[in-house]
Amino acid sequence: MTKGLNPSTTTRRPDRAALFIAAVLAAIAGLIFWDVSRLAGAAGYSQVGPTTVPYAIACCLAGLSVWTVFEALRNDFPERERQEFGPVFWIVAGLVAQMLLLNVAGFSIATGILFALTARGFGKRKLWFSLPVGIALCFAVWVIFAKLLQLSLPAGPLERLFF
């Protein structure tokens, strides 16, 4: 997967992104500690209760966070390829649109928009073409899965027009 054609700049500064990851790991560990400490009273007489394993996981995550800091300071993380965020935004926009429209516009329209925006992210710019194609394809999928395989896919105006 990593066919590094244009590796990013080779600086010797501490890896900021890796430091950020370490902070996130520490935050997750803290979150587990905070949430599970609430349960401590409920553990009862037994030493092993619902809190034992979460505490162990949180300790390990905290340890891994420290380890990540060391690797970040030593620049041990692999070179990252340059990422193009434009296409990522198109696809995420498609997923968000589908999520918000699903129960309003139905499966075909919402997923058709996701289809067209994903294709847009990969370079198919003609939305006037890919959007109808996507909606038609999703409608066919809806018919197969909702009608023949009885999967509960939300119906919208388009689906109600036919069924």
Place this chain on the structure above:
Amino acid sequence: MATFDFLLQGLWVAAQPMNLLYALIGVTLGTAVGVLPGIGPALTVALLLPVTYRLDPAGSLIMFAGIYYGGMYGGSTTSILLNTPGESASIVTALEGNKMARAGRGGPALATAAIGSFVAGLIATLGLAFIAPYIVKLALVFGPREYFALMVLAFVTVSSAFGDSTLRGLTALFVGLALSVVGIDQLTGQTRLSFGVPELLDGIEVTTLAVAMFAIGETLFIAAQGDKGPDKVEAVRGSVWMSKLDWARSWKPWLRGTFIGFPIGAMPAGGAEIGTFLSYATEKRLAKHPEEFGNGAIEGVAGPEAANNASAAGTLVPLLTLGLPTTATAAIMLAGFQQYGLQPGPLLFATNPQLVWGLIASLLIANFMLLVLNLPLIGLWVKLLTIPKPWLYAGILLFATLGTIGANPSVYELGMLLAFGLLGYAMRMFGYPIAPVVVGLILGPLAEQQLRRALAISQGDVSVLFTSPIAAVLLVIAAAALIVPLILRARGRGQVLAQLAANED
């Protein structure tokens, strides 16, 4: 030979028309998925899990196993013709296979891959059938502490023994374990890490996580690489049939590949790719013309392809007999069993022999189907490679979200899908492996249950975990699997391990 009786019974179950149909659907889908670059068998099984809620357990498990085998076959086609392996177990095949295709010998390369996969699949599936009863007997003496030690071993091997960094492997594993804690505790009914959100009480859906990480994460990652120009598909020129010389050069690597791949798959060491690398190295050392390696040696295709199919069958040994998944695909198949309230393990062989032996027998049948599907119909699969990327990935996201919506049509579930998709993308960007997250989420609760049982029996005395000889040996192996790679990497010998990365499976 009770195994024969069971296998015959299994064949009878597998030969039911409906089960044959499921096997056929499975292998066809599996091959298609294996051929398509970017989606692997783990993702396909995850996508189909919600769709198969209404099917009977035997049928859908037969279908999943067919997908697994089919994916292993199909992956070779992409490697040989496109030089982009469809799944990581086919990386080695690309080394020699693509060279052969460029030299106009793509046909024999595909043929030796398909026939080698068939031979390996056949021998390894029979191996599975004959070994399984012995492991089941062994597993009956396992108590909670032995199971816990076994799971620790699986955690270590999946996350840190291979791949390019112990730190990143372990981090991925513990992210998965942290996610597995979310929801209601199985033993006391306490809610943990759900922050008063009712949707979190049920925990995190394995299928949502797997689909998000594999499908959405991968799509975002590929999209972010930008346009690198079209990939070149090598046309299949000449006959797909192998010459006498090709046969003579292929049959030994097939057998050697099988005997390398099967034990490696069967050990809780995770990943089919390790066997393929070992097989490639073996063939290179034993070859009469080692100078051909790197320029399209047929042995370098035959051996690794046999090894990867044999280890796919091998992975089913710990999955069926111990309930222990060692690859991402096996982990999701375990979720498939759980969806029907079945727990793979020694008990399943006693309580549901028809299902287990039907599944094993159907693998033999699926293997024959795959040979037929792959040799004469190879042209059809090659066509799949010509689907333009935008439509391919738009379609992948369509089906990825379809599975999730089908299971639970809520905005909340799609939000989880998006969030984990972004997590998967970020993890790929920083070189974190994905499989340990999925394995951690699935095995985490099981390991916790066994640990707490063991500690409850000993009234909190931790030393009990190390005092059983079996558990102690397993934990020592696990510790070695954690420490030895660390030392190797520290001494700059890490490249070998990085090549063996158990990435997707």
